Amino acid sequence: MPSLRYFVLGLLAQKSMSGYDIKCLSKSFSWLIGSPSTGSLYPILRALLEENLVTMEVVPGLGKPPRKIYSIAETGTQVLQAWIDQPLASDAPLKAFAMRLLLAGSVPPARLIAHLKQRRVQVAAHHAALIQAAGTHVEGMDLGQRLTLEYGLAMATAELGWLDTALNRLSAKPLPEKAVQSGTLTN
Amino acid sequence: MPSLRYFVLGLLAQKSMSGYDIKCLSKSFSWLIGSPSTGSLYPILRALLEENLVTMEVVPGLGKPPRKIYSIAETGTQVLQAWIDQPLASDAPLKAFAMRLLLAGSVPPARLIAHLKQRRVQVAAHHAALIQAAGTHVEGMDLGQRLTLEYGLAMATAELGWLDTALNRLSAKPLPEKAVQSGTLTN
DNA sequence: ACACTCATGTAAGCTGTTACATGATTAA
DNA sequence: TTAATCATGTAACAGCTTACATGAGTGT
Numbered sequence: 001m002p003s004l005r006y007f008v009l010g011l012l013a014q015k016s017m018s019g020y021d022i023k024c025l026s027k028s029f030s031w032l033i034g035s036p037s038t039g040s041l042y043p044i045l046r047a048l049l050e051e052n053l054v055t056m057e058v059v060p061g062l063g064k065p066p067r068k069i070y071s072i073a074e075t076g077t078q079v080l081q082a083w084i085d086q087p088l089a090s091d092a093p094l095k096a097f098a099m100r101l102l103l104a105g106s107v108p109p110a111r112l113i114a115h116l117k118q119r120r121v122q123v124a125a126h127h128a129a130l131i132q133a134a135g136t137h138v139e140g141m142d143l144g145q146r147l148t149l150e151y152g153l154a155m156a157t158a159e160l161g162w163l164d165t166a167l168n169r170l171s172a173k174p175l176p177e178k179a180v181q182s183g184t185l186t187n
Numbered sequence: 188m189p190s191l192r193y194f195v196l197g198l199l200a201q202k203s204m205s206g207y208d209i210k211c212l213s214k215s216f217s218w219l220i221g222s223p224s225t226g227s228l229y230p231i232l233r234a235l236l237e238e239n240l241v242t243m244e245v246v247p248g249l250g251k252p253p254r255k256i257y258s259i260a261e262t263g264t265q266v267l268q269a270w271i272d273q274p275l276a277s278d279a280p281l282k283a284f285a286m287r288l289l290l291a292g293s294v295p296p297a298r299l300i301a302h303l304k305q306r307r308v309q310v311a312a313h314h315a316a317l318i319q320a321a322g323t324h325v326e327g328m329d330l331g332q333r334l335t336l337e338y339g340l341a342m343a344t345a346e347l348g349w350l351d352t353a354l355n356r357l358s359a360k361p362l363p364e365k366a367v368q369s370g371t372l373t374n
Numbered sequence: 375a376c377a378c379t380c381a382t383g384t385a386a387g388c389t390g391t392t393a394c395a396t397g398a399t400t401a402a
Numbered sequence: 403t404t405a406a407t408c409a410t411g412t413a414a415c416a417g418c419t420t421a422c423a424t425g426a427g428t429g430t
Contacts, residue, residue, distance in 0.1 A: 002389065014329055020409055028320050030278055031313040032339050040390050042411055065398060065409040091217055094281060094342075101338055104331035126218040133215050142201055144291035151288055151349055152219050155281075158345030162338055189417065207381055227418050229383055252381045252426065 003099060004036055006083045008044050009072065010103035012054055013080055016071040019045050032098040045070055053079055080106060087115075090122050094159075113171050120163045127156040190286060191223055193270045195231050196259065197290035199241055200267055203258040206232050219285040232257055240266055267293060274302075277309050281346075300357055307350045314343040 011022055019041050026035040036044075045068075048054045053076035060066045072080070084107055088096055097119055104112055130152050141149070198209055206228050213222040223231075232255075235241045240263035247253045259267070271294055275283055284306055291299055317339050328336070 004390075014331065018409080019411095028316070029335055029339065031280075031317075032335065032342070034278070034280060037391050038409095038411075039392070039413090046411090061398090061408080063399065064407095067409070091221070093218075093221060098335060098338065102331045102335045104334050105329040106331075129215070130218075142292040144201065144289045144293075147291050147353065148216055148219065148285060148289045150353070151285065152216065154345055154349040155219070155342065158341055162341040166334065166337070191418080205381075206383095224419050225381095225383075226385090226420070233383090248380080248426095250427065251379095254381070 003096065004040055005044050005048070006080060007033075007099050007103070008036070008041070009048060009053060009076055009080050010084075010099075010106055012048075012070050012072045013077060013103070013106045016069050018067040018069055020067065029098070029102060033095055033102065048076070051075075077106075085111070087118055088122070090125070092122070109170065113167065116163055116167050116170070120160065120167070123156055123159050123163070127153065127160065130156065190283065191227055192231050192235070193267060194220075194286050194290070195223070195228070196235060196240060196263055196267050197271075197286075197293055199235075199257050199259045200264060200290070200293045203256050205254040205256055207254070216285070216289060220282055220289065235263070238262075264293075272298075274305055275309070277312070279309070296357065300354065303350055303354050303357070307347065307354070310343050310346050310350070314340065314347065317343065 008022060011017065011025065017025070019038075022041060023035055023038070026033060045054070045056075049056050049070070053073055054070045055073050057069050057071070058066055059069050084100065084103065088100070100107075100115065107115065130149055134149055134153075138146075195209060198204065198212065204212070206225075209228060210222055210225070213220060232241070232243075236243050236257070240260055241257045242260050244256050244258070245253055246256050271287065271290065275287070287294075287302065294302065317336055321336055321340075325333075
């Protein structure tokens with residue numbers, strides 16, 4: 001589960017980059033994923049290099065500090081694939097899913113669709129659990145619990161909606177399952 | 188930033204409970220918040236007790252193991268308030284917001300509204316940043332980046348929508364007199 | 375007989391952050 | 403000259419998880 005390690009490896013699979021580049025790129029998605037600190041990023045890069053999962057080339061900067069450009073190696077792609085192939089835990093947080101989503105380019109289309117479908121099942125389960133929680137003990141719930149429940153439902157509904165549209169776009173055939181009403185996510 | 192510590196304290200502010208109760212309750216919201224492991228929960232409870240932020244009473248179980256019921260102490264409410272009063276960081280993850288939302292019962296209405304407004308501003312900023320990222324370099328983006336961007340936009344839009352409805356509901360009813368006395372509430 | 379829920383706790387370890395340290399280049 | 407961006411790195415530590423350990427009752 002050292003997810004950052006594989007996340008970095010995955011980014012290098014998309015494109016050869018320096019540690020600094022990785023920081024900048026992940027900052028764009030920091031709301032979902034959070035960007036790694038230098039204290040974790042650089043040691044990870046060195047470890048990946050020592051294990052021969054990546055290669056490194058020093059590119060002297062033109063009026064800038066020299067940059068260490070890392071590229072994924074053959075062993076690295078295999079290790080990455082093995083990591084991506086194992087499904088996410090059912091209680092995986094949004095962050096873990098978003099991390100894998102960002103690596104979609106390294107995933108064969110069929111597997112990508114499988115991942116999204118699996119996520120759909122898990123989010124639907126959490127959605128159902130929240131609805132059930134709302135039904136069983138609404139009486140004894142305080143303001144915080146009620147607000148959080150609503151918030152969770154809104155988020156889950158939105159995610160289900162997005163997953164459905166994304167799946168429709170990515171796959172030619174229509175979904176056999178009943179589509180979720182997505183009126184709540186319009187704005 | 189030992190958020191779990193204050194989260195536990197906050198739950199005890201809502202209602203006196205045992206460690207086990209806290210685990211069960213937070214499991215209901217585990218998708219958003221994640222439920223603390225025993226390895227963190229029980230040591231936290233002991234620490235809170237030793238610092239006199241909570242009190243403890245052993246209730247012998249009837250045909251069940253005895254339970255240790257923790258209640259918040261006066262010092263605890265003060266410490267909790269001080270923690271809640273400081274605003275969330277602008278890059279605070281969804282999880283951090285949901286944690287505070289669950290403690291809404293301990294927050295005076297005016298402050299709760301201020302928190303939601305502040306969150307709205309931050310989510311709107313991230314939403315705008317994603318849109319801008321989409322505009323500036325759509326060309327050079329791979330599948331993963333495009334999907335993650337869409338996903339982030341869908342989530343941010345949904346959250347903004349929920350925040351707006353929640354704010355409308357919360358600010359509608361309670362204001363017979365002037366509820367606003369400090370300028371920090373407005374945003 | 376076996377496994378599960380209720381209920382507590384500890385020890386070792388992993389993952390990641392904070393804060394520091396370096397140094398060159400460019401803009402106010 | 404002061405600060406900011408680019409670019410790399412380390413050491414100390416915080417925070418949390420995993421896995422283990424205990425034990426009574428309850429269900430199959």
